[in-house]
Amino acid sequence: MRFRVLGSLELSGQAEGPVCVRPHKPRTLLALLLLHAERWVSNALIENTLWEGPPPRSAPGNIKTYVSQLRRTLAALGDVPGRIVSRVGAYRISVEPGELDVFRFEESVRLGREARHRSADGEAVEHFRAALGLWRGEPYEDLPLSLRRPVTARLEELRWAAREELIDVRLVLGQHHTVVPDLRALTIEHPTRERLWCFLLLALHRSGRRADALDAYQAAYRSLASGLGIEPGAELRRLHQQMLADT
Template sequence: MMFRLLGPLEVYGPDGASLQITQHKQRALLSLLLLTPGNWVSADLIHATLWVGNSPRNAFGSMKTYVSQLRRKLADANDPENRIESRVGGYRVFADRQELDVFLFEEVARRGRDALRDGDPGRAVEHLKAALELWRGEPFEELPEDVRKAENVRLEEQRWAVREDLIDAHVALGQPHVVIPTLRALTMEDPTREHLWYRLLVALCHSGRRAEALAAYQTAYRFLVDELGIEPGAELRQLHQQMLAGEAVTVPFHRDLRKIR
């Protein structure tokens, strides 16, 4: 089976057919169990997740009904395993790592990083793009924010890292023009990430757009000073000085990138 959690919950059977789970509380229950697959989840946590605020008197009875319905639906997908196990006070779901897009994202991203480290940026681009394409929206979208927040923060940091690795791979292939629009968008999305500004400046220089690179540095400088009260870090300042002096700009984030002017 395949459980897709990097966006609205989607479930696919072994034959690739979509398994329709439309009832909101069933979707939330399955998402909560898949948040920590193989681990027991207390009935109290499930209750608090499914019923925020007032809950019906028969809430725990309804919970058992949702579990039974999910078991039947998973079995309808031609999968004979009892995916959801119960014990007094809790439930757990069984799913292999390769059945979850969350773990698939991490594995494909790792292959991309390994390829980049091994000096194969072309293969790195393929893997890193494939990893990012698994994202369809907010991870574990069916769950309340306070329940999914910690895992979402972890996954979002990994997503940022994959984006940066993909940028590095394109530059390593001599394709800085490909990543400039992405870098401009990402520096607007989170202007506190100096590594993104660094990559933008390098990509612009590598594309023969040094004046734009100098302007981008001023934008970064003003934001950091005005909004955060700090100056850019040493790497970014050194790069700025190299650009002002007309020196060759070295790209330290990938050992195989050549010097550029």
């Protein structure tokens, strides 16, 4: 099985393409179980997630019905029985290594960092690209923001770290020309992330585009001043001075 939660919830079996779970409440329940994969999720938390305000008296029975629907959906995709188990007042979903895209993302980032540590830069690029390629949207976007925010914040930070490490290792490999378009797009989308500007200046300068690099510094200066009310930090200023001195 494959469970995709880095975006809207999708399932797929060995011989099936992505399948969306319908209707809304079973879909939300599965997303909640996957948010807490391998851990017990109480009926109380399920009820608070599925219903706004006080849940109906029929909530425990409704939850059992939704779980049965999910089990049938999983079985139709060729999954083995016992994926979702229950005990008094709680449910749990089990996932094997490689089945949940969140875990695959974290593992690919870890492998990329290990490869960098071994100076296997080409291998690191592949792992970081594989990790970032799993993202299709907001993590666990089928769940209320208040519920998913802590996990989402951690995953987003790891995603940014993977992006920056991928760019860094591509610069180490001398891919200065090919990384510039990606950096242009990222600095437009995220104009106050100073490290992106540092990468862009380096890539442009190492590509022999000194004038473009100096222009990029001015763009960074304006973006940081208007977006955050600050001037460029020490690293960005140092790069700028190096480029001014490089005649």
